[in-house]
Amino acid sequence: MNLSKILQINGNKYPDREALVLGEQRLTYRQWNEQADHLAQHLQQRGIQRGDKVVLMMPNVPDFAILYFAVLRAGGVVVPINVQFSRDEVAYILEDCQAKGLVVHEGVFPAVAELAKMQSSRFYVKTGPPEGRWESLGDWKSSLTRGQADTFDPMTLTEEDEVDILYTSGTTGRPKGVRFSHGNLLTVGTMTAIEFEVNLESRILHMMPLSHSAPLHLMFISAVIVGASHVFYPSFAPDLFLRLVEQERVTHFFGAPVAYLLSMQEPAFHRTDLSSVKYWLYGGAPLSKTQADAIAEGFGKDKLVCVYGLTEAGPSGTLMHHRDHHEKSGSIGRRGALFTEVEIVDEEGQPCPVGQIGEIRLRGEGMMQGYLNRSKEMAQTLKNGWVYSGDLAFRDEDGFFWIVDRKKDVIITGGINVYPKEVEDALGSHPAVEEVAVVGLPHQTWGETVTAFVVPKPGKSPLDEEAWLKEIRCFLKGKIAEYKIPRRVKVLTELPRNTSGKILKHQLKENRTGSGSYA
Known part of the structure; x- marks a missing residue:
């Protein structure tokens, strides 16, 4: 197949069934x-x-x-x-x-x-x-x-033939293509249909970019498999989101947490009829217990599901129904999704005991075929059939997974990955920049905000941080995508480093108070 x-x-089979909808x-x-x-x-x-x-x-x-x-x-x-x-x-x-x-x-x-x-x-x-x-x-x-x-x-x-390639930025700053077969997508699409009851009568709302793995492979493909209806809109806007759910009698939606947080701020939120929805799925960005509780309260914990995964895994990973485990808000669940195994392992690849922090790895038929033209990076990520996530987590005494940090420096803002090296390389070419380090700092709505710590070149006219922010955003426009451009800038005299000369980004992340200009 x-x-x-x-x-x-x-x-x-369904010649007259509504398939594709846009206005x-x-x-x-x-x-x-x-x-x-x-x-x-x-x-x-x-x-x-x-x-x-x-x-x-x-x-x-x-x-x-x-x-x-x-x-x-x-x-x-x-x-x-x-x-x-x-x-x-x-x-x-x-x-x-x-x-x-x-x-x-x-x-x-x-x-x-x-x-x-x-x-x-x-x-x-x-x-x-x-x-x-x-x-x-x-x-x-x-x-x-x-x-x-x-x-x-x-x-x-056949199921072995390649079907698509999704590009995700690498730690080198260059995007890398993640290759998938028909068999991979049939696996993750079937998983989604079974886990979240996507069927012939379902109406899936697509407002998250279909260039990303979860909207495309989970939601779009599962709906194709069962013959469900697809409701499209080119981009996300909270007021239109609420209107479309009500007008089109949407049954399923996947979004980054920010989509739900912004929608709850809309004046029309509490008077919009959202009763048609069977499942609200969210994932792709860190979410605190407070935020998870707020979303569950607003959208209904009986319908809300947290999903965790990564592009290289299909995506597939874990899931958590808030109706069953509301007291564990902030966790990513305690079991792998259908067809998926999940473990936390140490540096030697051995399973970690309860409470010990290790790296999440995943295995299943939805895993990628590999990276395009990146055999070295593929060998680092795909080992003995396991995809290593780069996410550090522990498992509590009840078996729930809790993410504590990421091995890689990826920033997740609004559910979209931003890799600091790419931004640093682009910004490093600015004639007035001596050094720069980019990190993600916590943001109430977007999960994280891209933040640049800049060391100006000696002798350059000093600029205040607001002026630096405007200069940097203007300089990077057209060089990298808008969502990757820093929205906060802090000016330093030097970057913190260890004895080997490596920049200590954890210290920058701790330096989240005090001065700094926002876009």
Whole structure:
């Protein structure tokens, strides 16, 4: 079995069932299946063969869903990327995965328009009208007749074939591609459907970026497997979130904790009918017991579930239903999700006893195939069938897992990973910056906020921290994605270091009081 075949089956079984929804745009499973065939045929005519990569820079819209399956049916591999990526970030990914094509949404086109000058053999497509070397997706759709589509023969795929590559930043500062097979996604999608009762009558709201593993692999794929309805919106906004849940009778939603925290601040929150929802899922960012309790109180602990995992694991990991373990708010649960094993181990890979801090590792059929072009990093993360998370945790006497820190310096802000080295490298090129260290400091709403500790070069005009913040944000605009740009700056005369010269970031994190300017 493969994902493309599942959509084909659902197109035949549920031809008139509502499949893709965005405002007034409503597509049935038959229409989704037929349009995927149309575009797959066009992709093959453009030379896409088995294993070729096609990058999709699309927000949460029906065209994303159609293109995702069109690429698979043509034999290709989907590479979905964040619409907030800068031109340089997109250019790097195109070269790293040797993409044969790039499809972007009109809304983000201006930021990447010049990329069409890069490689003449690559095709470039955008929604909206054509422009220069950029072809129109609308023209692609209209160029094929129904008769042509009827003769289309999809590529024969197996569970071992590669399905997509998700890019996640590495500790070197360069994004790395995480490779998945159809079998991996069928595993985590089935897990989600069973654990959270996703079925034929479900209506899944997609407002978190489908370029991320949990929204795409857990929510999107599980809904495809069972023939559920997909309700899209290009980005998250708390007022629209509440309105869509009520209007579309949404049954399932996954979001970063910030999505729930912001929504609870909306004046309309307490008068919005949220009764249709069966499960509110949250994950992707640290959450205190106080915050978890507040969300459970606001959205209903009988419906709220904490999920923990990482991209390399599918994602899969642990889960905790608040209805069963409300007193353990702040924990990530005490069992692995379906098909998943979870352990805490020491530096030698031996299981840790109760109360001892170690690293979380996970094992299951949803685990990644590996990193693209990163054999050394893959060997560090994937060992003997286990994915090592880099998260430090302990297990209490009741068996619950509690995360205490991260081995890697990843910052999680609003559910999105930011790796300090990438920001430091970009900021280090500023002519007035002698040294810089970037860490995540606690933030009430976003979980963590990206914070830069800057040491100015000698002789440079001293700037106050507010001026430094404005300068840094202006300097980094277009170099890295907006969410990676520091929102807080602190100016120091020197960075704390140990005797080996290594920067002591834990001391910077402890230096969270006093001066500092915020965006």
